[in-house]
Amino acid sequence: MAEPKASNLTWHPGHVDAERRAALLGHRAACLWFTGLSGSGKSTLSRAVESALVERGVQAYVLDGDNVRMGLNRDLGFAAADRGENIRRIGEVARLFVDSGTLVLTAFISPYRADRAAARALMPESFVEVFVDPGLDVAEARDPKGLYKRARAGEIQGFTGISAPYEAPESPELRVDTGALSIEASADAVLSYLQTQGHIPAG
Numbered sequence: 001m002a003e004p005k006a007s008n009l010t011w012h013p014g015h016v017d018a019e020r021r022a023a024l025l026g027h028r029a030a031c032l033w034f035t036g037l038s039g040s041g042k043s044t045l046s047r048a049v050e051s052a053l054v055e056r057g058v059q060a061y062v063l064d065g066d067n068v069r070m071g072l073n074r075d076l077g078f079a080a081a082d083r084g085e086n087i088r089r090i091g092e093v094a095r096l097f098v099d100s101g102t103l104v105l106t107a108f109i110s111p112y113r114a115d116r117a118a119a120r121a122l123m124p125e126s127f128v129e130v131f132v133d134p135g136l137d138v139a140e141a142r143d144p145k146g147l148y149k150r151a152r153a154g155e156i157q158g159f160t161g162i163s164a165p166y167e168a169p170e171s172p173e174l175r176v177d178t179g180a181l182s183i184e185a186s187a188d189a190v191l192s193y194l195q196t197q198g199h200i201p202a203g
C-alpha cells in the first residue's frame with residue numbers, strides 16, 4: 001500500500017476500544033462489502049438489509065456507488081486506475097465507519113480482486129464480502145439503468161461484464177443468488193449470517 005505523502009505524522013489512538021463500543025451499542029461493527037455486476041442487486045439488497053438493521057436498533061449505513069461518485073469521488077472516472085482509487089477511498093471511509101461501531105454496507109461493483117483484497121486488509125476482522133450473483137444473463141435482462149443496452153450498442157466503453165472484466169470472488173463470506181431468491185429472502189440470508197457470526201443479536 002502506498003505511503004502517505006506527508007511525513008512527520010503521528011497516529012493518535014482513541015480511548016474507546018472496539019469491545020467497549022460494541023458493548024454499549026449492543027452490536028459488533030462490520031463492513032458488508034457487496035460486490036457484483038451492474039444490476040446484480042447490490043443497491044437493492046444493501047438498502048433492504050440496512051432498513052431491517054435500523055428497524056432493530058442497529059446502527060447501519062449504506063455507502064452506494066453512484067452517490068459516492070457524485071460527491072467524495074466526483075473527480076474519478078472508470079479507467080482502471082480511477083476504479084482502484086474509487087475503491088481505495090471507499091475502503092478507508094468504510095474503515096472509519098467500522099471504527100465508529102457502525103455496520104457499514106458498501107454497494108460498488110468493485111470488479112477487481114486486488115482492490116477488494118486491499119479493502120479487506122484495512123479491517124480483516126470486520127470484513128464480510130458478499131458476492132451478489134444472479135449471473136450475467138439475469139443482470140443484463142434486468143438492466144435497471146439501461147446501461148447494458150448502451151454497452152452492447154458500443155455507446156459505453158469498458159463496461160463491466162461486457163467490455164471490462166469482473167473478477168468473481170474466490171472465497172466470499174457469503175454468496176447470494178438474487179436471481180433465485182426474492183429481495184426479502186436475500187436480505188434474510190445476510191441477516192442470518194450476521195446473527196450467526198455474533199454481529200447482531202438474534203431478532
Ligand SMILES: Nc1ncnc2c1ncn2[C@@H]1O[C@H](COP(=O)(O)OP(=O)(O)OP(=O)(O)O)[C@@H](O)[C@H]1O
Pocket residue numbers: 036037038039040041042043044045065107108109142144145177178179181182183184186
Ligand atoms: N433478490 C433480489 N435482490 C436484489 N435485487 C433484486 C432481487 N430480485 C430482483 N431484484 C431487482 O434487481 C434489480 C437490481 O438493481 P440494483 O440497482 O440493485 O443493482 P446494482 O447491483 O446496485 O447495480 P449497479 O452496479 O448498476 O448500481 C432491481 O430492479 C431489483 O428490484
Ligand SMILES: [Mg+2]
Pocket residue numbers: 042043044064065066107
Ligand atoms: Mg447500485
